[in-house]
Amino acid sequence: MIYTIVRNGFLALRRDRGALILSFILPIAFFTIFGIVFGGMRATGTPRVSVLVVDEDRSPVSERLVRSLQHDPALLVSTRPEAKPGARKDEPVAPDYTADTAESAVKQGVAPVALIIPNGFGANPIAFGPATDREVISILQDSSDPVAAQVVAGMLQKAVMTSLPDTMAEVGMKFFDRASGGLTRQQRQSVESGISMFRDQLQRRDQQGGEPSASSDASGFVAVAIRDVVGEKKRSPMISFYAAGIGVMFLLFTASGAGASLLDEAESGALDRILSARVSMTTLLAGKLAYCTLLASTQLAIMFLWGAAVFHLDLFSHLPGFFVMTAATSFAVASFGMLLASLSRTRAQLAAIATLIILTMSAVGGSMFPRFLMPEMMKKIGLLTFNAWAIDGYTKVFWRDEPVSHLAPQVAVLVGSGIVLFLIARLFARKWEYA
Amino acid sequence: MNTRAPANESRIPLRIESVAKHFGEITALAGVSFEVHERAIFGLLGPNGAGKSTLIRSVVGRVRPDSGSILVFDEPANTAAARAAMGWVPQDLALYGLLTCRENLQAFGRYHGLRGKALHEATEWCLEWAGLDDRADATVKALSGGMRRRLNLAAGLIHRPRIVLLDEPTAGVDPQSRNRIFEMVEGLRNQGTTVIYTTHYMEEAERLCDRIAILDHGRVIADGTKEELVAQSFGGRTDVLMRFPAAHPGAAEWTLSHGGKLEDGVAHFSLARPADIASLLEAANGAALEIIDVTLRRPNLESVFLQLTGRDLRQ
Numbered sequence: 001m002i003y004t005i006v007r008n009g010f011l012a013l014r015r016d017r018g019a020l021i022l023s024f025i026l027p028i029a030f031f032t033i034f035g036i037v038f039g040g041m042r043a044t045g046t047p048r049v050s051v052l053v054v055d056e057d058r059s060p061v062s063e064r065l066v067r068s069l070q071h072d073p074a075l076l077v078s079t080r081p082e083a084k085p086g087a088r089k090d091e092p093v094a095p096d097y098t099a100d101t102a103e104s105a106v107k108q109g110v111a112p113v114a115l116i117i118p119n120g121f122g123a124n125p126i127a128f129g130p131a132t133d134r135e136v137i138s139i140l141q142d143s144s145d146p147v148a149a150q151v152v153a154g155m156l157q158k159a160v161m162t163s164l165p166d167t168m169a170e171v172g173m174k175f176f177d178r179a180s181g182g183l184t185r186q187q188r189q190s191v192e193s194g195i196s197m198f199r200d201q202l203q204r205r206d207q208q209g210g211e212p213s214a215s216s217d218a219s220g221f222v223a224v225a226i227r228d229v230v231g232e233k234k235r236s237p238m239i240s241f242y243a244a245g246i247g248v249m250f251l252l253f254t255a256s257g258a259g260a261s262l263l264d265e266a267e268s269g270a271l272d273r274i275l276s277a278r279v280s281m282t283t284l285l286a287g288k289l290a291y292c293t294l295l296a297s298t299q300l301a302i303m304f305l306w307g308a309a310v311f312h313l314d315l316f317s318h319l320p321g322f323f324v325m326t327a328a329t330s331f332a333v334a335s336f337g338m339l340l341a342s343l344s345r346t347r348a349q350l351a352a353i354a355t356l357i358i359l360t361m362s363a364v365g366g367s368m369f370p371r372f373l374m375p376e377m378m379k380k381i382g383l384l385t386f387n388a389w390a391i392d393g394y395t396k397v398f399w400r401d402e403p404v405s406h407l408a409p410q411v412a413v414l415v416g417s418g419i420v421l422f423l424i425a426r427l428f429a430r431k432w433e434y435a
Numbered sequence: 436m437n438t439r440a441p442a443n444e445s446r447i448p449l450r451i452e453s454v455a456k457h458f459g460e461i462t463a464l465a466g467v468s469f470e471v472h473e474r475a476i477f478g479l480l481g482p483n484g485a486g487k488s489t490l491i492r493s494v495v496g497r498v499r500p501d502s503g504s505i506l507v508f509d510e511p512a513n514t515a516a517a518r519a520a521m522g523w524v525p526q527d528l529a530l531y532g533l534l535t536c537r538e539n540l541q542a543f544g545r546y547h548g549l550r551g552k553a554l555h556e557a558t559e560w561c562l563e564w565a566g567l568d569d570r571a572d573a574t575v576k577a578l579s580g581g582m583r584r585r586l587n588l589a590a591g592l593i594h595r596p597r598i599v600l601l602d603e604p605t606a607g608v609d610p611q612s613r614n615r616i617f618e619m620v621e622g623l624r625n626q627g628t629t630v631i632y633t634t635h636y637m638e639e640a641e642r643l644c645d646r647i648a649i650l651d652h653g654r655v656i657a658d659g660t661k662e663e664l665v666a667q668s669f670g671g672r673t674d675v676l677m678r679f680p681a682a683h684p685g686a687a688e689w690t691l692s693h694g695g696k697l698e699d700g701v702a703h704f705s706l707a708r709p710a711d712i713a714s715l716l717e718a719a720n721g722a723a724l725e726i727i728d729v730t731l732r733r734p735n736l737e738s739v740f741l742q743l744t745g746r747d748l749r750q
Contacts (some may be wrong), residue, residue, distance in 0.1 A: 268527060268528065268529055268530070268532075269525045269526075269527030269528070269529035270529040270530065270531065272492075272497050272525055272529065273523065273525055273529040273543065273546075273590070273591075274543075274546050275496075275497065276495040276496055276497055276518065276521075276523050277518065277543070277546040277547045277548075277594075278515065278518065278519070278546060278547055278548050279546050434496065434497055434498060434499050435458070435492070435497065435498045435499070
């Protein structure tokens with residue numbers, strides 16, 4: 001009896017291609033995609049942190065420090081804005097970042113961190129132990145990526161160690177002179193006393209919290225101050241990111257489900273009946289698209305309202321940007337749902353295709369894992385997905401407080417691709433028009 | 436209510452000429468021609484795969500014929516005027532399962548361009564006609580099979596078409612519901628609607644249809660009233676069915692020698708006159724054959740179909 005039940009199960013599975021794909025092909029496909037996306041990082045090294053470097057000092061010491069940072073494999077250093085793709089060779093090179101332009105660039109999301117080497121830094125770059133008479137390097141950070149600033153701060157100390165050994169020796173001698181006054185017995189005691197004092201200081205720091213302060217580090221060789229320039233007033237930094245990321249992923253599933261109503265109607269014969277009336281295929285598809293767009297918009301609105309109520313997302317002071325992004329995202333996602341439905345012949349086939357494509361898009365597009373933590377190549381590949389454009393747009397609205405006009409690239413891509421996908425869906429929907 | 440297009444009595448509701456359709460190497464329709472006249476129920480009879488549904492779908496624009504022409508009140512079938520004049524009730528329950536009866540009718544009414552008061556009146560008329568006025572707010576999923584069938588019919592009539600195509604409207608319903616559907620279809624004819632009725636139930640065609648076309652292998656092999664079809668195939672002949680006990684020795688040989696054929700212990704004879712039965716019984720008595728019962732009957736549509744195609748209608 002059990003044998004018969006098992007046999008029937010396998011026979012049915014073998015004849016249900018959708019279930020077969022979901023059971024065996026999809027996990028392997030997804031495993032492979034994730035392996036390539038995230039496992040591939042090993043081959044290309046740890047993802048590099050983008051940092052904008054401003055050298056206000058222009059001293060030999062600061063220039064060597066910048067060169068050292070540029071050679072650090074963990075950092076992707078820019079000292080001036082990148083030339084736009086397609087720019088002519090004879091176009092003038094953009095001027096170097098200043099403290100102001102670098103701060104603006106961080107606010108616009110060009111890089112998560114900017115490092116400002118102040119005037120006078122070269123004269124007194126490092127110190128052993130606490131010192132108040134030296135210039136402090138500023139690190140401006142976008143707090144949506146808190147790791148980046150810490151990486152840059154650490155790499156800065158390392159760069160000093162490796163790039164300024166003579167400075168260290170010089171400063172070390174000054175320290176030695178000041179602490180010992182010569183290699184007499186008394187001097188040796190003084191050195192020991194100085195070392196002891198340094199040890200005490202380290203011990204005290206350990207007792208106070210184990211790690212140097214996150215926002216400033218004046219006890220390292222180089223004095224560093226970290227300052228939030230984006231999101232400093234946000235109560236829940238990542239909420240808008242996750243609302244958009246998770247929202248778009250589920251929107252894609254909703255859209256494919258709404259598109260599946262076409263397949264249901266085709267199967268029940270309702271589609272034939274509708275098309276035999278005064279309704280054309282284009283009208284029918286447009287109607288489904290409108291329904292799906294409204295459904296997706298409602299879904300996003302509920303998601304962000306929940307974010308506002310529970311996670312203090314500042315929805316109500318960003319309503320224009322929210323409406324623009326929600327309309328564009330919902331339209332694009334709805335068109336995508338129409339296309340998936342028109343490509344599929346059965347609901348099972350649609351479920352398999354939709355799950356594979358949506359999970360892949362969500363992984364690559366940053367719905368599951370922030371794109372700013374991905375390798376450069378993956379960041380670029382992510383731009384092929386709705387998720388990335390939608391998340392970028394919502395981030396501009398909620399995180400960077402950018403005006404609606406700055407959403408033009410995101411809206412253009414989402415609406416443009418939505419139109420193209422709808423036209424392709426219409427083409428494939430010809431199979432339902434007549435036999 | 437009166438939402439009908441102005442009728443031109445001189446025009447023929449449906450004229451099909453040399454319609455052919457192939458799906459790959461399969462010939463679904465091989466040059467079908469016939470006309471359907473107004474205020475009649477026209478039966479389209481044929482076994483499964485004969486081409487009935489393809490023909491109906493060609494008329495309503497869901498299949499594009501390879502050749503031939505289909506005119507609805509002299510308008511090509513794919514024009515807006517022809518579509519407005521036609522109502523189609525597909526064989527499947529083409530309804531929205533999660534909508535109520537009223538919501539379904541309103542949806543299909545809107546698809547046919549009805550709005551406002553006209554839509555409201557049409558919906559109420561359909562609910563009453565289908566006997567669903569007391570279940571108007573029940574979802575389709577909550578209806579019995581017969582009720583769903585009736586709603587399916589009503590949804591095809593919401594715009595009050597002058598010609599209605601019913602594709603096997605009684606498939607899968609119980610005898611009581613079937614009778615109800617027959618009454619509804621007869622009511623349509625009495626109100627002046629032309630009905631094209633496809634079925635493979637002979638008794639339905641016999642009861643309802645004024646004229647019948649028999650379709651087989653994509654061709655019309657006979658067309659006329661029931662009486663004309665029987666007369667064409669059998670003239671004035673009468674069928675006699677004579678039952679013998681099981682494995683009666685000599686029955687098969689005797690039946691064959693008297694121009695009949697024996698199937699499952701029943702001998703079938705076709706007699707020129709009913710009175711000829713007397714000599715047949717006398718011959719059986721002379722051959723010492725034991726007869727259990729004898730039936731005398733006029734040939735019916737089933738006999739016609741068997742005669743014309745060599746197959747039973749439901750094969």
